[in-house]
Amino acid sequence: MMEHPRAGLPIVTLEGVTKRFPGIVANDRVDLDICAGEVHVLLGENGAGKSTLIAMLSGLQQPDGGRILIDGAEVPIRSPSHALSLGIGTVFQHNMLVPTLTVAENLALGGRWWKRPRTAELAARVAEIARPLGIEINLGARVSELSLGEQQQVEIVRALLRDSRLLILDEATSMLTPKGIAELGALMRRLVERGLAVVFITHKLGEAADFGDRISVLKLGRNVGEIPPERLRSLERAALVDEIVAMMFGRQAGDDAVSIPPRAANDDALLEVRNLSVAATPDAPGLDAISFAIGHGEILGIAGIDGNGQKQLAEALAGQRQAVSGSVVLAGQEINGLDVGGRRRQGLRYLTDDRLGEGTVGTFPVSINYFLKEIGEPPLWRSGVERSREIEARARELTRIYDVRTPGVSTPVGRLSGGNIQKVLIARELADGARAVIFNKPTYGLDLANTLATRQRIRDIAGQGLAVLLISTDLEELLSMCHRIAVISQGSLVGTVPNGDGAGERVGRLMIGIAA
Amino acid sequence: MGGFASDTFLAALLFGAVTAAIPLLLAGLGEQMSEKAGVLNIGIEGMMITGAYLGFVSAYYSGSFWLGFLTGAAGGVAVAALMALLCVRIGLNQIVIGIALTLGLEGLTALLHHFQFSRSYPRLPAAEVTPIPLLADIPVLGSALFRHHLIVYLAVAMVVVMIWVYRRTQFGINLQAAGDKPAALDVAGIDVIRTRTAAVLFTGGMAGLGGAYLANVGAGLFIPFITNGAGFLGIVLAMLARGQPVWVLVGALVFGGCLSMTTAAQVAGVNIPTDVIQMLPFLAVMAMLVLFGRRASLPAALGIPYERGAR
Numbered sequence: 004m005m006e007h008p009r010a011g012l013p014i015v016t017l018e019g020v021t022k023r024f025p026g027i028v029a030n031d032r033v034d035l036d037i038c039a040g041e042v043h044v045l046l047g048e049n050g051a052g053k054s055t056l057i058a059m060l061s062g063l064q065q066p067d068g069g070r071i072l073i074d075g076a077e078v079p080i081r082s083p084s085h086a087l088s089l090g091i092g093t094v095f096q097h098n099m100l101v102p103t104l105t106v107a108e109n110l111a112l113g114g115r116w117w118k119r120p121r122t123a124e125l126a127a128r129v130a131e132i133a134r135p136l137g138i139e140i141n142l143g144a145r146v147s148e149l150s151l152g153e154q155q156q157v158e159i160v161r162a163l164l165r166d167s168r169l170l171i172l173d174e175a176t177s178m179l180t181p182k183g184i185a186e187l188g189a190l191m192r193r194l195v196e197r198g199l200a201v202v203f204i205t206h207k208l209g210e211a212a213d214f215g216d217r218i219s220v221l222k223l224g225r226n227v228g229e230i231p232p233e234r235l236r237s238l239e240r241a242a243l244v245d246e247i248v249a250m251m252f253g254r255q256a257g258d259d260a261v262s263i264p265p266r267a268a269n270d271d272a273l274l275e276v277r278n279l280s281v282a283a284t285p286d287a288p289g290l291d292a293i294s295f296a297i298g299h300g301e302i303l304g305i306a307g308i309d310g311n312g313q314k315q316l317a318e319a320l321a322g323q324r325q326a327v328s329g330s331v332v333l334a335g336q337e338i339n340g341l342d343v344g345g346r347r348r349q350g351l352r353y354l355t356d357d358r359l360g361e362g363t364v365g366t367f368p369v370s371i372n373y374f375l376k377e378i379g380e381p382p383l384w385r386s387g388v389e390r391s392r393e394i395e396a397r398a399r400e401l402t403r404i405y406d407v408r409t410p411g412v413s414t415p416v417g418r419l420s421g422g423n424i425q426k427v428l429i430a431r432e433l434a435d436g437a438r439a440v441i442f443n444k445p446t447y448g449l450d451l452a453n454t455l456a457t458r459q460r461i462r463d464i465a466g467q468g469l470a471v472l473l474i475s476t477d478l479e480e481l482l483s484m485c486h487r488i489a490v491i492s493q494g495s496l497v498g499t500v501p502n503g504d505g506a507g508e509r510v511g512r513l514m515i516g517i518a519a
Numbered sequence: 520m521g522g523f524a525s526d527t528f529l530a531a532l533l534f535g536a537v538t539a540a541i542p543l544l545l546a547g548l549g550e551q552m553s554e555k556a557g558v559l560n561i562g563i564e565g566m567m568i569t570g571a572y573l574g575f576v577s578a579y580y581s582g583s584f585w586l587g588f589l590t591g592a593a594g595g596v597a598v599a600a601l602m603a604l605l606c607v608r609i610g611l612n613q614i615v616i617g618i619a620l621t622l623g624l625e626g627l628t629a630l631l632h633h634f635q636f637s638r639s640y641p642r643l644p645a646a647e648v649t650p651i652p653l654l655a656d657i658p659v660l661g662s663a664l665f666r667h668h669l670i671v672y673l674a675v676a677m678v679v680v681m682i683w684v685y686r687r688t689q690f691g692i693n694l695q696a697a698g699d700k701p702a703a704l705d706v707a708g709i710d711v712i713r714t715r716t717a718a719v720l721f722t723g724g725m726a727g728l729g730g731a732y733l734a735n736v737g738a739g740l741f742i743p744f745i746t747n748g749a750g751f752l753g754i755v756l757a758m759l760a761r762g763q764p765v766w767v768l769v770g771a772l773v774f775g776g777c778l779s780m781t782t783a784a785q786v787a788g789v790n791i792p793t794d795v796i797q798m799l800p801f802l803a804v805m806a807m808l809v810l811f812g813r814r815a816s817l818p819a820a821l822g823i824p825y826e827r828g829a830r
Contacts, residue, residue, distance in 0.1 A: 061706065063827060083827075084708030099703040101696045112696055113707030114689045 013038050014169050014200045015060065015091070019069035022055050029055035031224040032069065037169060041232065042191050042201045044211040046247065047221035048308070048478070048514075053204045054096070056221070057173050060202075061093040062086035087113075092162025096174040098154050102147035109146055110161050132163045136193055152183035159190070170194060171202045176210055188214045206308055208251075208515040212243050220250040227251075244512075252478060252511030263302075263484060263502060265466070272296035272332075273470040274351070274439040279329030281312075281319050283494070288312045290319060291495040292329070297439065297470040302461065304485035304502075305474040306510050312494035313474045314356070317443045320472070321353035322346045334438055347376060350438030356447055356474075358424045365417025369409050370398035372416045373431050405430040406456075422453025429460055439470040446480060458484055478514075482507050490514055526659050532776070532783035533663030538737050540775025541674050542567070542729035542746075546753025547760065547767035548681055549725025554757050555685070556718035557698035557820040561617025562602045564750030565624035566595040566723045567730035572628035574731025575643070575741035576635070584646055587735050588670060588728055595727020596720050598624065603719040607712055610824030621750070629743030646736040668736050670728075677725075681764035694718060695762075698818030701825040711825045726750060755804055759811050770807070777803045 017035040021028065030052045037043050047053050058064040059071070062080045070077050073089055080086050086093070100109045110125060126142055133140050138156045146154060155175060162170050172191070176184045191201050191214055205211055211218050218230045228250040235243065275296040283289035290312050297303045305313060318324035320331060322343040331338050331351075338346050355361045363372045371378075374394060379387055383394050398412040407426045409419055416427055425445065432440065442461060446454040462484055465471045475481050481488050482502060489499040490513035498513045500506050546563055553560040574591025578584055602620055606613045646668045655665040685691040693714050696704040701711045733749060734741045752774055760766035777799035784791055 063706075082708075083706040084710075087708050093706065095706070099700070099706050101700045101703050103699045104692060104695060108692045108695075109703075111689065111692055112704060113709055119688060 013072075014074065016072040016075070017056075017069065018072065020056070020059065020066045020071065021068035022052075022059060022064060023067050024055075028224050030059075030066070033221070033224070033226045035219060035226060037200050037202055038217070039168070039198050039200050040195050041216040042195055042203055042214055044215035044218045045202060045204045045221060046206065046208065046211045046218055046251065048206055048251065048476070051206075051221040052224035053206075053221055054173065055224075057093060057095075057171055057202075057204065060086065060091055060169075060171060061095075062091075084113075087165050087167075090166060090168035091171065092165055092167030092169070093171040094155060094158040094162060094173065094175060098151070098158060100146045100154055100157060102145075104146060105142065106140060106144050106146060106149070106157055107142040109157065110142070110164060113165075128164060129160060133160050136160075136190055138190070152179050152186070155179070155183075155187070156190075167199070169200045169202065171204070173204045174206075175203065176205060176207065184210065206515065208244060208247055211247065212240055218247065220247060222251060248508050248511050251515075252507045263486060266298070266300045266486060271298060273299050273301075273334055274472070275332040276320070277330045277332075279316075279319055279331065280327045281315050281324055281494075282327050287315060288494040290315050290326075291493075293491075293496055295489060295496065295499070297472060299468045299470065300465050301487070302465045302471040302473055302485045304481035304488040305472065305491050306478055306481050306488050306514060307476070307491035308514060309476045311491050313476075313491060314443065315494070316491065317353055317355070317441050317472075317474055320441055321351065323353075344376070348436075350436050351441075352432040352437045352439070353441045354425075354428050354432055354443065354445060356444040358421065358428060359417060362428050363416045363424060366415050368413040369402070369407065369416050369419070369427060370394050370412040372427050373398050373401050373434075375431065401430045401434075420453070422449045422456070425449065425453065425457055429457075433464065437464075437469060439472070440464055441472045441474070443474045444476065445473070446475075446477070478507060478510060481510070492516065528783055528789075530659050530663045532779055533660070534666075535779025535782050536772060536776040537664060537667060537671065538775070539778035540771040541671055542733040542737065542749050543752050543756060543774055544674055544768055544771035545677070545725045545729030545732065546750050547756035547771055548677055548764060549722035549729070550753045550757035551681070551760060551762065551764065551767060552694065552718045552725075553715075553722040554821060555694045555698050555762060555818060556715045557701060557818050557823065557825070558607060558715050558719055559613045559617070559754075559822040560599075560602065560719060560722050561614055561754065562598065562620035563617075563722060563726045563753055564746060564748070565617075565621035566598045566602075566726035567733070567746045567750040567753075568621075568628050568744070569594040569598050569624050570727025570730030571734035571745055572632065572730075572741055574727070575734040578643055578731075578735050579641065584643075584668070584670075584735060588731050591731025591735075592724045592728040595723040595725070595730065597723070598727075599720050599723020602723070603716040606824065607715045607719060610826060613822050613824075625744055628741075632741060632743055640740050640742055642740045643735055645739065668732075670732060670736070674732075675768065678764045678768050685762070685764070690717075695818075697825075698820055701820050705825070705827055711827075715825070726753070729753070752800065752804065755808070758817065759807055761816055773807070774800050774803055 013036045015037040017033055019032045019034060020030055021032055022030040033056060045053050045056065055064065059066050060080065062083045062085050071080060078089065080089065101112065107122060107125060110129065129140050129142065138160060140157060140160055149157070159170065175187060179187060191203060195201055195216070203214060216232045216235065218235065219226055220228045230246065238246070277294050279290055279293040281290040288311060293316060295303060305316065307313060315324060319326045322341060333349055333351055336349065338349050338351065341349065359365050364375065374383055377383060383390055383397065395412055402409060402412060405426045407423050407430070409423060416424060445461065446457050449457060458480065461471060461473065473481065473485060485502050487499055487501050488506065488510050489496045490510055500509045546567060550560055550563055570591035573594035574587040577590035578587025598620060602616060605611045605616045648666045649669045651665040655661045693704060693709055697711050697714045704714065705711050730746060734745055738745060756767050756770040759770055780799055781793055781796045784796055
């Protein structure tokens with residue numbers, strides 16, 4: 004393979020780049036060298052800070068700290084058009100083509116408004132760029148008629164039309180077929196051979212190993228490791244995978260201590276799910292024959308990259324989503340035929356991750372939100388009339404027991420913090436005869452104190468002998484409290500790992516598509 | 520002579536239809552550009568009444584129709600600038616601001632008119648018509664369609680101009696991107712806010728011009744609330760036209776025909792209560808919505824303020 008003369012020189016350098024959003028640090032002092040002639044893979048889980056990093060490189064966000072150097076000189080990237088003029092082209096995870104315009108019009112987008120789009124000139128330049136790369140571009144086609152892979156090729160060509168020296172591909176393979184992924188890999192190879200730098204963002208380890216010249220691993224906003232080209236070439240694939248897995252999922256000093264609640268010896272399944280299937284929708288995967296059982300006092304974790312069917316699973320169990328087939332048995336009783344209310348009465352409770360949208364009514368007072376699912380029923384309602392005094396008294400009691408920090412029970416629940424809304428939800432769902440509880444991302448968006456409190460609450464629930472299904476995209480969280488962890492991928496469970504030594508890496512391998 | 524079939528009736532009906540259609544056409548073409556760019560411009564009624572008032576006052580004191588049109592358009596642009604500031608740049612709710620502008624300006628112009636003219640409604644002289652050679656001599660049609668003020672022909676010519684802008688220019692492509700996927704326009708390096716602002720200002724100019732025509736040529740005077748929903752009809756036209764300027768023209772002529780039924784029927788001496796006839800345009804709106812409304816496709820980002828990096 005011929006090395007390009009410019010290969011190895013950094014085009015863009017990040018020094019200590021930090022970006023904060025309310026409540027979280029998305030990027031924490033990230034250092035990165037992006038060099039010409041290299042496919043630089045940024046690898047990390049959801050929330051590792053990959054997208055934020057890209058947003059800063061493409062001018063959509065400004066860093067709060069640190070410097071970005073271009074060709075060795077510090078340059079603040081002010082706007083998307085500034086990024087383009089610096090030679091940084093980005094193909095975003097969600098494509099940035101206008102579906103109602105033709106390919107040619109999309110490519111012309113960004114020209115000065117007083118100029119006529121020069122169709123003939125454009126066609127010539129597109130041909131000049133696309134042909135050596137083996138891409139076919141149909142300029143007259145409307146974008147909405149193209150496949151996602153074709154749309155991505157149009158976007159890559161568009162970036163090259165703007166003389167990009169650095170091409171950023173954000174989760175570019177997430178929508179592609181295996182064949183499309185292989186083609187993209189070959190295309191990236193041809194691009195770096197011509198001296199471009201490519202930044203390839205992914206959470207799939209296999210792709211990183213296949214396509215990367217240099218691999219950087221991001222974890223919770225920090226750059227936790229880098230494998231330079233020399234080392235990458237010298238490693239066997241298996242050893243490489245081991246090294247990356249250790250970087251991504253290895254436990255480090257300072258991680259939460261594991262405290263798995265003790266379990267009663269009684270191993271009868273309390274909640275049992277057999278072959279549960281749900282049809283896919285255009286924007287979400289379905290479920291494919293999901294089976295598992297949870298015993299008394301057991302916490303079963305569901306790990307996986309976000310959007311692999313977690314919400315569908317929770318909703319199908321709660322009765323909010325129609326299942327195609329399968330059975331759900333709670334305490335020996337089939338609850339398939341029951342609707343949401345029926346399942347709730349049987350003791351199956353679901354705490355949604357959409358706390359304000361689906362879980363509570365933001366403008367209603369805290370007191371009514373405790374009893375949202377009992378409105379109109381005795382004893383708090385009599386003949387359909389609300390008994391305000393009883394509701395208030397009961398609400399005060401719950402507020403005290405669950406330590407909800409609210410100015411009063413008549414405060415609209417939407418004014419509370421996420422952690423306190425979560426407490427209101429827990430108080431409501433655990434009331435009267437809960438047997439099995441499904442938590443969907445229970446600590447998502449909470450601050451540390453509330454995260455710890457919520458985790459302790461979940462441990463307590465299990466300690467009382469209830470079955471807990473804990474869905475989370477935070478692997479550390481699952482490792483710190485589950486008895487077993489199942490991994491969901493594309494709507495099916497690809498494996499179950501008992502918690503203990505080395506569980507994190509085994510789950511991690513399953514999550515990124517490598518058998519444990 | 521009399522009845523619906525007479526030449527007098529037909530000529531009056533057609534002439535009136537064109538006169539009534541022109542403000543709708545201008546407003547509809549203007550609104551169309553805002554909507555293409557993703558801004559639902561409900562304030563267009565307020566822009567029209569401002570154009571009508573300022574256009575009338577300026578023509579009344581200067582004696583020049585052209586100065587009237589120019590002032591009217593400028594007034595519309597001024598209102599549109601306020602709307603663009605609030606809804607495009609600051610990102611406030613387009614519907615609320617639009618309604619507030621409309622109600623506020625209807626009241627303001629009525630008040631100003633009252634201060635100036637008290638309860639009198641002075642008239643302008645009849646507008647000078649420019650007959651089109653040869654065509655103007657066709658019986659019935661000639662006097663109905665080809666004996667109008669020059670601005671009428673210019674308004675119809677605007678349809679062609681708009682088709683050209685949308686199909687052939689970079690600005691047209693940018694507009695559509697601003698309405699369908701503003702983020703794509705932004706990352707392509709074009710300022711979405713500026714593109715949308717330009718569209719809203721254009722809407723203001725067209726609406727103001729339409730208002731000035733309505734008062735100065737159509738009515739020959741200004742009375743409070745004279746636009747009487749013409750701007751709102753313009754919104755309906757823009758929505759039904761699905762981005763095609765030529766359908767705005769067709770729609771404007773249909774509605775204009777309905778509006779002119781009132782006067783034409785009186786001229787022809789047909790005895791139908793005017794209230795019934797005045798309902799016609801609105802019945803036509805409902806009929807057109809039932810027939811074509813379902814197929815109307817609106818830009819995906821219509822009515823949603825753009826904020827960079829918002830997810």
